[in-house]
Amino acid sequence: MRSFSMTVNSFFSMSFMPVVLFVGTFLFPQIVFLDAPLPWQIGFQDPATPIAQGIQDLHHDICFFMVVVLTFVIWMLCRTLWHFHWTKNPIPSKIIHGTVIEVAWTVTPSLILMVIAVPSFALLYSMDEIVNPSITLKAIGHQWYWTYELSDYSTADDASIVFDSYMIPEDDLTLGQLRLLEVDNRVVLPVHTHVRVIVTAADVLHSWAVPSLGVKCDAVPGRLNQTSFFLQREGIFYGQCSEICGANHGFMPIVVEGVSLDEYISWVSNKMEEI
Structure with a gap:
């Protein structure tokens, strides 16, 4: 009976979620965000960091050039097929060399690539830039869960905030929780704060990725990779290895909860008391 009710709830959640998002986007645009994947989703999740916003803007800019080039190529192909059909042009012309057209199809793509390169290089530079972080989070990948460590609030290694984050099994989910995405211990971080994430692994290769944050960093055993982000709004952001x-591999999700500074301080205090 429990499995049947969960199936019904899952069906209604998948069926009406797009409608709820569509209506909510127009009625309450300031509180409705897409921070988790949806069935049959095609577009991006709503960005929550400047990097994620930059990635989506660059994608849209490149798609503009792609549509222009695609339209031109299709027009040229259709025009060629129409005018050079054997019924209209029974005697084919023998054109071996055309300087103008060869210069045009060499220079034009080069100019397009140069225009695309400017914003892409700026985005790559901003992604690699590490601003003096206020918080450092260490994420360690295991088979198959994540371990998080916050050592900014302790003077000794054994007093750091360390906790494991496991996926909540499907049988233990409550109404409203997302299947294969919910965890028992979320990463809580404050908004409007520069955060540095150090990523590593304890056994095999993993990857710490959260689409709404524009973050994807490989976790390599024996090595430390780092990335950073700046949360611009509160919310619950879902990711996966x-x-x-x-x-x-598909059962080690990542959940980052963006909260206000006061709520973050309260969360840190509670974690320190548990040590």
Whole structure:
């Protein structure tokens, strides 16, 4: 009976979620965000960091050039097929060399690539830039869960805030929770704060990725990779391991909860009391 009710709830959630998002986007645009994947989703999740916004803007700019080039190529092909059909042009013309057209199809793509390169280089530079962080979060990938460590609030290594984050099994989900995406311990971070994330692994290759934050960093055993982000709004942001790491690769999600500074301080205080 429980499995049947969960199936019904899952069906209604999948069926009406697009409608709820569509209506909510127009009625309450300031509170409705897409921070988790949806069935049959095509577009991006709503950005929550400047990097994620920059990635989506660059994607849209490149798509503009792609549509222009695609339209021109299709027009040329259709025009060629129409005018040079054997019924209209039974005697084919023998054109071996055309300087103007060869210069045109060489220079034009070069100019397009140069125009695309300017914003892409700026985005790459901003992604690699590490501003003096206020918080450093260490994420360690395991088969198949994540371990998080916050050492900014302790003077000794054994007093750091360390906790494991496991996926909540489907049988333990409550109404409204997302299947394969919910965890028992979320990463809580404050908004409007520069955060540095150090990523590593304890066994095999993993990847710490959260689409709404524009973050995807490989976790390599024996090495430390780092990335950073700046949360612009509160919310719950879902991600998953993006490197095939074994049989349960699809069962180690990532959940980052953006909260106000006061709520973050309260969360840190509670974690320190548990040590």
